[in-house]
Amino acid sequence: MNREKFIEQLRDGLSGLPESEIADILYDYNEHFEIGSSKGKTQEEIALELGNPQTIAKSYRVNAKITKAEKNPSPSNLIKALLAAMTLGFFNLIFVLGPFLGVIGLLFGLYGISIGFVAGGMGSILSTLAAPFFSGIHIGVHPITSISIGTGLTALGVLLLIGSFYLTKFLYQLTLKYLRWNLDVITK
Amino acid sequence: MNIQFKKGVLELCVLSLLTKRDFYGYELVEYISQHVDISDGTIYPLLRRFRVDGYVTTYLQESQEGPPRKYYKIKEDGRQAFKELLEEWEEFTARVNEIIRGDLNE
Numbered sequence: 001m002n003r004e005k006f007i008e009q010l011r012d013g014l015s016g017l018p019e020s021e022i023a024d025i026l027y028d029y030n031e032h033f034e035i036g037s038s039k040g041k042t043q044e045e046i047a048l049e050l051g052n053p054q055t056i057a058k059s060y061r062v063n064a065k066i067t068k069a070e071k072n073p074s075p076s077n078l079i080k081a082l083l084a085a086m087t088l089g090f091f092n093l094i095f096v097l098g099p100f101l102g103v104i105g106l107l108f109g110l111y112g113i114s115i116g117f118v119a120g121g122m123g124s125i126l127s128t129l130a131a132p133f134f135s136g137i138h139i140g141v142h143p144i145t146s147i148s149i150g151t152g153l154t155a156l157g158v159l160l161l162i163g164s165f166y167l168t169k170f171l172y173q174l175t176l177k178y179l180r181w182n183l184d185v186i187t188k
Numbered sequence: 189m190n191i192q193f194k195k196g197v198l199e200l201c202v203l204s205l206l207t208k209r210d211f212y213g214y215e216l217v218e219y220i221s222q223h224v225d226i227s228d229g230t231i232y233p234l235l236r237r238f239r240v241d242g243y244v245t246t247y248l249q250e251s252q253e254g255p256p257r258k259y260y261k262i263k264e265d266g267r268q269a270f271k272e273l274l275e276e277w278e279e280f281t282a283r284v285n286e287i288i289r290g291d292l293n294e
Contacts, residue, residue, distance in 0.1 A: 027258065028213055028232045034254045035214040051227030059233045067240055 001047040003033045013057025017064055025060060058087060059183060066179050073172060085179045103171060110164040117157025124150030198226065200277055202234060203262065203270040206244060212257040235260060243269055 001009075007026060014022045029050070036046040050056070065084045069077040128146040141149075201220055205211060211219075213235060217228045238244045243266030248256040262270075 025232070025236065028235075031212075031255060031258060032214055032217070032228070032232075035212075035257070038254050046228075049221070049228045051229035053229075056229040056233065059230075060236070063233060063237055067237075 001044065001053075003030075003043040003047065006033075006043075006047045006050065006053050009053040010057050013054045014060060017061065021064070058084075062087075062179070062183055066176055066183070070176055073169075078172060078175060081176065081179055085182060100175070107164060107168055107171070110160065110167070114157050114160035114164055117153050117160060119157075121150045121152070121154030121157055124153065126150075197277070198224075198230065198234060200270070200273045202231065202238070203243070203266060203273065206260060206262040207267060207270055210259045210261045212249075212259050214257075216260070238266065241265070 007029060010029060011022060011026060014025060017025075032050070033043065033046055037043065047053075062081070062084045065077070065081040069081045124146050128143050128150065131143075198220070201224075202216060205216060205219065213232060216235070217231045220226065220231065221228055235244070238260075239246060242263060244260045244262050246258050246260055249259055250256050
């Protein structure tokens with residue numbers, strides 16, 4: 001493969017990235033070819049040593065997606081980064097995808113429990129407060145008991161909610177780190 | 189040598205060289221591929237990431253032959269990252285050495 005062909009394939013592979021970024025990346029490889037030629041290497045030798053331009057382009061694209069997911073955290077950016085990483089052939093990602101989805105399910109469960117606690121607690125407090133106004137309703141426990149149980153439940157729910165929130169953030173970072181690590185390991 | 193091992197250590201090697209002086213891309217690639225067998229193309233994506241993460245800055249400098257060269261200069265964040273990676277590496281090699289050089293006491 002000669003220089004022209006290498007640069008062309010690299011540019012094709014990079015399409016979708018901002019134009020200025022593409023120009024910047026191509027500059028590095030053009031410079032590499034020129035310096036290599038001035039040291040007496042042929043274009044074919046240099047291209048061979050650089051590796052497959054399509055693979056190189058993919059690793060830039062995945063890198064850009066991971067960086068974007070880091071800078072603007074959102075579920076859709078995370079999913080885009082995951083999908084991009086899969087196109088690079090991270091087979092271990094498939095083995096990791098199952099546990100990953102399991103953890104996501106667990107997180108949803110935690111949020112559900114937290115919200116349930118808060119709702120239950122609030123309900124307990126509100127119904128205790130409202131009971132005197134509705135003669136037909138009778139609560140079997142002492143108002144102080146039901147209010148303190150309600151407060152406790154609400155507080156527990158809020159704490160769990162905060163905990164789940166931090167856990168989500170932590171797992172988000174962990175996922176990106178894992179993708180990065182894969183990228184460093186596999187791009188040959 | 190195991191390929192995974194080499195890739196994981198590439199980051200450490202590049203940062204380590206940059207703590208010694210400024211390099212242009214070709215020089216880095218040439219130096220590293222003399223010692224470990226990697227595709228030359230793996231270094232440039234890494235250098236770009238270092239720049240995005242604020243580990244290095246770049247500047248162009250004219251050369252006697254050919255086009256101006258893009259030099260990479262390490263920044264404070266890069267030195268910090270290098271320090272952390274180096275500590276991890278040293279701890280890792282120390283533990284492995286304990287196993288392979290130590291006596292087996294059961």
